Amino acid sequence: MKNYDMRYASSPEAVKKYDTQQLRDEFLIQNLFSQDDIKWVYTHYDRFMITGVEPVEKAVTLETIDPLKASFFLERREMGIINIGGAGTVTVDGTVYEIDNKEALYLGQGNKSVIFKSNSADAPAKFYINSTPAHKAYPNKKIGKDDVEVIELGAPDTANARTLRKYIVNSVVDVCQLQMGMTSLKTGSVWNTMPSHVHDRRMEVYFYFEVPEDQAVCHFMGQPQETRHIWMANNEAVISPPWSIHSGSGTSNYTFIWGMAGENLDYGDMDVCNNNELR
Ligand SMILES: O=C[C@H](O)[C@@H](O)CC(=O)C(=O)O
């Protein structure tokens, strides 16, 4: 069975003409988590790759996929892993990393054997994973809850009070180009990434989770004066092209993981859009 799905890059001019289904086919990632298996989405936006692994009955071994033309997955790549499920382990060339809920692991280029396992089949680990090309082998590093950089953003008055946690940024861990973190909306706050922004130098992927049953998140994309939306359910991800805003509003509060790659490692390099100028 083919273990990857290819997403080619789209131009803003083409996307203007997409209908709902075409927008979803190009940018939305559903069925992200495979039980006891790994199925990748390989994008042509900075060759950023996305998957979710949920080991239940057995350990899952990371294998290379055909488009990489590599002898092992991390031969020319780095990887960030954030566990959103129960406690688990990632064994990397014999070293066992215990990764609890909302802990992360950075893996540098050159690691040959990577094995994902849950501590208990009753509360399986759910490893959300991003991977990007790498030019240098940086050391592996576990990022625990105390290692993250925490920022409070927004306000209840504008329904966007949220806590942003930087897990994989260059002030926490040495990386080639991957950046990852987690943002949690407070109760009563629903808008993420407001005011919105673009960063034509980096693409981004948002993975929405902790969306309560029967609730949804409306994700906004597109050029600032030509926006589109995609309605998203729990545990779905969306690809944000470098030219696109990436903001969302939920029918309740929720949490999401952001991952980025591209030209620079400067988290704060964003071109902010004024709310009253969005179209
Ligand atoms: O470029 C940075 C990313 O879009 C996110 O980190 C923004 C975010 O999580 C938020 O404002 O809530």
Ligand SMILES: [Zn+2]
């Ligand atoms: Zn961004």
